[in-house]
Structures are given as structure tokens and as C-alpha cells.
Amino acid sequence: MKLALEFDQVTKEYRSLFGRRFRALDGFTLQVYPTEIFGFLGPNGAGKTTAIHLAMGFMRPTRGSGRLLGQPFGDAMTRRRVGFLPENLALYPRPAEQLVRFYGAINGMKSSVLKQRAGEVLEMVGLDDHARRNVSRFSRGMLQRVGLAQALVNDPDLLILDEPTSALDPVARVGVRELLLKARAQGKTIFLSSHLLSEIELLCDRVAVLHRGRLVRLGRTAELLESYERTEIAARGTNLNGLKSAIASAQSSCNIGQDGLLRIAVPRDQQRATITRIWEAGGEVISVMPQRRSLEEIFLEVTSGADSTPAGGVQ
Amino acid sequence: MKPVLVVAINFVREQRWPILVMLLWVLLLAFLGLTTEAARQGEDLLFVFKQVAVYVVAFSVFFGSSAIFNDRRSRRILSVLSKAIGRKQYLTGLFLGITIASAIYCFALGLTGSWTLGDAGFPVRQVWFLMLCLLAACMLAGTVALMFSTFLNPFFAAGATAAAMGLPFLLSHTSGNAQWRLLIPVNALAATVLKSSFEAPATGSWLPIFLALGETLVFWFAATRIFSYMDIAVSVE
Numbered sequence: 001m002k003l004a005l006e007f008d009q010v011t012k013e014y015r016s017l018f019g020r021r022f023r024a025l026d027g028f029t030l031q032v033y034p035t036e037i038f039g040f041l042g043p044n045g046a047g048k049t050t051a052i053h054l055a056m057g058f059m060r061p062t063r064g065s066g067r068l069l070g071q072p073f074g075d076a077m078t079r080r081r082v083g084f085l086p087e088n089l090a091l092y093p094r095p096a097e098q099l100v101r102f103y104g105a106i107n108g109m110k111s112s113v114l115k116q117r118a119g120e121v122l123e124m125v126g127l128d129d130h131a132r133r134n135v136s137r138f139s140r141g142m143l144q145r146v147g148l149a150q151a152l153v154n155d156p157d158l159l160i161l162d163e164p165t166s167a168l169d170p171v172a173r174v175g176v177r178e179l180l181l182k183a184r185a186q187g188k189t190i191f192l193s194s195h196l197l198s199e200i201e202l203l204c205d206r207v208a209v210l211h212r213g214r215l216v217r218l219g220r221t222a223e224l225l226e227s228y229e230r231t232e233i234a235a236r237g238t239n240l241n242g243l244k245s246a247i248a249s250a251q252s253s254c255n256i257g258q259d260g261l262l263r264i265a266v267p268r269d270q271q272r273a274t275i276t277r278i279w280e281a282g283g284e285v286i287s288v289m290p291q292r293r294s295l296e297e298i299f300l301e302v303t304s305g306a307d308s309t310p311a312g313g314v315q
Numbered sequence: 316m317k318p319v320l321v322v323a324i325n326f327v328r329e330q331r332w333p334i335l336v337m338l339l340w341v342l343l344l345a346f347l348g349l350t351t352e353a354a355r356q357g358e359d360l361l362f363v364f365k366q367v368a369v370y371v372v373a374f375s376v377f378f379g380s381s382a383i384f385n386d387r388r389s390r391r392i393l394s395v396l397s398k399a400i401g402r403k404q405y406l407t408g409l410f411l412g413i414t415i416a417s418a419i420y421c422f423a424l425g426l427t428g429s430w431t432l433g434d435a436g437f438p439v440r441q442v443w444f445l446m447l448c449l450l451a452a453c454m455l456a457g458t459v460a461l462m463f464s465t466f467l468n469p470f471f472a473a474g475a476t477a478a479a480m481g482l483p484f485l486l487s488h489t490s491g492n493a494q495w496r497l498l499i500p501v502n503a504l505a506a507t508v509l510k511s512s513f514e515a516p517a518t519g520s521w522l523p524i525f526l527a528l529g530e531t532l533v534f535w536f537a538a539t540r541i542f543s544y545m546d547i548a549v550s551v552e
Contacts, residue, residue: 014549049548056397059546080399090390092325105321106398150394 002070004158004189005032005055010064012050012213024050026213027064032191034157037184039204039221040193041295043303047213048193049087052162055191056084069158080107083151087162087193089143093136096127096146103150114153121149126175140167148176158189165199177203201225201295211303221295228293228301231271233264237283247277261286318400322408327415329385330378334416337374340367341423348431357435357513364428368449368508371420372501375413375453379460380472382409383542392547402547403539406465410458410535417453421446437513445508451527452504456480458531459499462538465545500526 012025025047032038042048053059055066057074071078091099100118101111109117122128125145130138135146144167151159159180165173173196180190180203194200200207200221207224209217217224237243240262244254247264254264262283266274268290275285327334344367347360383406386392396405425446429439459479463472480501487495496503500523507523 014546053393053548056393058393058396058548060544076399076401076404079397082397084394084397086390086393086397088390089394091394092329092391102321102325103394103398106318106395106400108317108399147394154398 002034003031003067004034004036004069005038005160005191006030006067007051007055008065008067010051010054010061010066012047012054012059013062024213025054025061028210028213028215030208030215030218032189034189035184035187036205037180037190037192037203039200039207040191040210041195041197041200041207041299042210046210046303048210049162050213051210052160052191052193055160056082080154081157083154083156083159085144085147085151085159085161085164087166089147091135091143091146091150093134095132096122096135096138096149097131099135099146100149100153104153107154109154117153117155118149121152122146124152124179125149126172141169141172144168145172145176148179156188158191159183160191162193163195164192165194165196173199197294197296197299207295209299209302217298217302224298225293225295226268228298229268230265230291230293231268231274232287232289232291233266233271233274233278234261234286234289235264235278235283236261236286237278237281239282243278243281243283247274247281265291318398319404319408319411322395322400322405323411323415326382326409326412327419330412330416333374333377334419337371337420338423340370341420341427343367344424344431345427348427348434357432357437360431360435361437361511361513364424364432365509365511368424368428368445369505371417371424371449372452372456372505374420375417375457376460376473376476378413378416379409379457380464380467380476381469382413382461383464384469384472387547396547402542406461406535406539406542410454410461413457413461414450414454417457418450421450421453424449435513441511445511448504448507448524451524451531452501454531455499455504455527455534456501458534458538459501462534462541465538465542497523497526499530 007028007030010025010028011023014022014024016022028047028051040048040051054061055068055073056079060074066073068075069078069081092102094102097118100121101114104114104117105111119128119131122131125148127142127145127149130142135143138146144164148164151161165176168176177199184190192200192204204221206219207217207221208215235243240256243262244256247254254262256262264274271288275288278285344363347363386395396402425443428442432442433439456476460472460476463475467475480499483496483498483500484502486498487493503523504527
């Protein structure tokens, strides 16, 4: 299968004027399949934007290589099939419709097609009423939507969006979410970098977590969430401390509550074994409560390693 | 070709205020033409014309040295280069934009000069030859500045361009060999304009113009090679 986006052992180092090196990406490997919505997560300075800029050909990797829609990074003609929304978007000050047509024209689109298409994409992002207004008078949320419109103007096969909903109000956010789901249904691939983990959880088929330039988690969103699911077991017994030491393990957390119950949180796959151990230790199981963890909790756990100092990067 | 034209037109549009200010100088010359008695004060008119003419070389250096920087600092370059446009095309668009901006000025000045100096007895054909010299000088100066601006900030790029343009003059002065002035013939072309008089309307030949056009291509090529290796997303400040 032809991949939509591929990083192969990509390392990117920045050098200061005095020769100091700073590694933003370190042996980064990732494959994004066609027609999926892929979530790209990581704390500030993890190297997400660097990875996106490498894919767009704004910079070259120090080592390794990558392909965008089957072509090496930096191939201009391939970008005709790509829509890109940068983080901290900056646009030329002119009416929204003219601006969208300008970006379409750079993509080589014909003027006759552009006029209609510019209207369509502005309508998609809910700015059809503001098409003739200069974007220099737009709010940040409106600018973000013009940015989305310019990314969509060439009807791209692959959309690379860096924080697309960061400045949007909840209503506009829902609109963008629907837009992206519709795009996937039309067979488009979406590579989405965002800090809004609830959005990622709702939208993405797969997610990758980047930390200090390295890939620390990759998988299907549902499976990732499931793998982190835990069960809280409440138990009681005559000797709570004895019971606690009998069932304590590296993967469980136990505490004795004010209600006199021992509460044990264990990974879901250890639920049965833990209940058995409680019974064997003479305890009594009072309740078993599955605890679903959000992507945010998983993200925080994954990225709060021993050394939590940000690696830095291009923002 | 279309993306190149779009970038060029966009550049002219973004620089419309400096271009309009430049054209005000030309209007000043036209005003002088209206208020002076051309036949009696022809030398004064020619002096003003020559002064106003060479400003455009400085403007082209200003345009060339700041074009990439402005787009990088504002991060607008990211949304432009995320489209189906190569870096070579982008630079060509900027070069074309600088040329168009300079050509607008040269054309307006040529029209005004033909009218005012023509009345004073200066050959109109020579006015246009001088404008051609000026445009060739602007194209070369703008491209040299553009090349330096691929890796230097506008201040240093303008300084480096001034040094590169002054070097042939210095070599010619120290060695006593006038041929050195053709090395980067911006100075030679500007001198053609500045030395023209009613007695000798244009003392230069076509050689510096052709050399300037050839060297423009060389510097454009060098600029595209250097720019292709630059990390454009890295902050320029």
C-alpha cells in the first residue's frame, strides 16, 4: 500500500552560531496510511512542528529520509495534492476570497475554477458572509478558518494541520470536526497535530505520541485507550494491611480509605488474578468498577518520564 | 510559470507604498518640467533627472535584501511554500517582482524625461537608453541583494551588496584598469546615467547592459542554490 506520509529514521539537529547542537528529532520513524485521521501528540518542544516542517520540505533532515504521498520530502509537485495549515498562521492582508484565490493560484489552479472553489471552501468554514472583508480585521478564530480554507482550496488528498482548532470557539470546533470527518469519508488522509486531546480522541483513528524527539507511543486510538483501562476493586477483610501486602504489585496501587475499605486499582488484564488473590488472602470483594482513562491522562503518564525537561524545538 | 507570476504580482502589491513613494519623485520631476523654462534651465533639469534616476538602484537593493526576510519573519513564507511552488520558482517570482517594481519606476521616469528633457533638446532615444541602463543595473543589484538575503538579514545583505557593487570600482581605481568596472557593472551603468550630458547624451556602450543581464542570471542561479539548502522555518530573528 502506498503510504500517505512516511518518516524513516529521521533525525533533525539544529546548530547554534557557536556550533552547539540541539536534536529536535531522533531516529523518528512513522507511517501514516491513506484515508485515516492520524493524531500527532506531544508536549511543547517534543518535535512535532519540526516533523511537519520536514514533511513539507521547509527544512532538510540531518539524517534519514521521508516520503509525502510516495515522493521524497520537498517535491513541489507533490504539494499540489497536499493542504497545509501552519501553527501561528500568518496571511497577507487582503479580502478573504482574494487570499484563498491567491493560494489556489500558487498551486497552479485556473482562475475560472478558483472563483467557484474559493466560494465553496469559504462556505465550508463558515466565512461565506465575510468573503469580501480584509483578513487583517479578522479575529484569530476567523483567521484560523481562512487558513483552513486555503488548505482546502486545492481539494487535497492529504491534509496536514498543525493545531487547527486551537483558536476556535466550541461551535466552530464542532464544524471543523465535521469537516474533517467528511473529508475522511471522501477518501482524504488527515494528519493532525493538536494539544486538544479530547478532539484527537474523538476524531483520530490512530495516534502517535512524540516526546523529546522520539516516538513513545503509537497505535489505534481505541486500542491505546483500552490498553490503559484499569479496574478499581474495593475489598474488605479483618487484616487490611496484611491483605494490602498480599496483593500489592508493581502495576497496582492500593490504599485504605476512610470508609475502611481497601481500594486497589489494577490494569484490566490483572483484574481476575487480583480478585483471586483477595479471596485467597481471606478478603471479600465489595465492588469492581472499570475505570476508563482519557487520552489526556494517558498522554500525561506517557510524557511525564523521569526527565520532564522539554527537549525544545521549532514552534 | 503561473506560480512565479503570482508571487511576482504579490510582491509588487506588498511593496505598493514604497513604489508609490518612488513615483512621487518622478512626479516632482514632472512638476519641475512644468515650472521651469526647459530651454534655459536644461542642465539643471538633467541634473535632477540623473539624481532621481539613480535612486532606483538603491530601491532595488532595498527590495532585494528584504523580500525573503519579510516573508520569513512574518511566517507567511510557510503558507506560500506549502503549495506546489519550488524554492527556485519562489525566488524567481521575487526577482520578477523586483524587476517589475524597478521597471515601473524606469518607465515613469523615461516618460517624464522624454517630455521634460526632450523639450530641452536632449535626444529622447538616449533617455530610453539611459532607462535601459538603469533597469539592467537594478536587475543585477536586486539579484545580488536577493542572493545575500538568502543567508543574511536585510541590513547585512544590503551592506554586502553595496560592497560587491563597489568592489569593481575599487579594483579599477587601484589598478588603473577600467575593465574591472565591468566585473559587476552596476557602478558602470549608473556612471553612464550620471555622466550623460547635452553634449554627450550617452557615453556608454551596450556591453555593460549585456554583462549585467548575464551576471543577473549567474547571481540568480547562486541564490537558488543557496536558498535550496536553507531551513526556512527557523526563526530569522
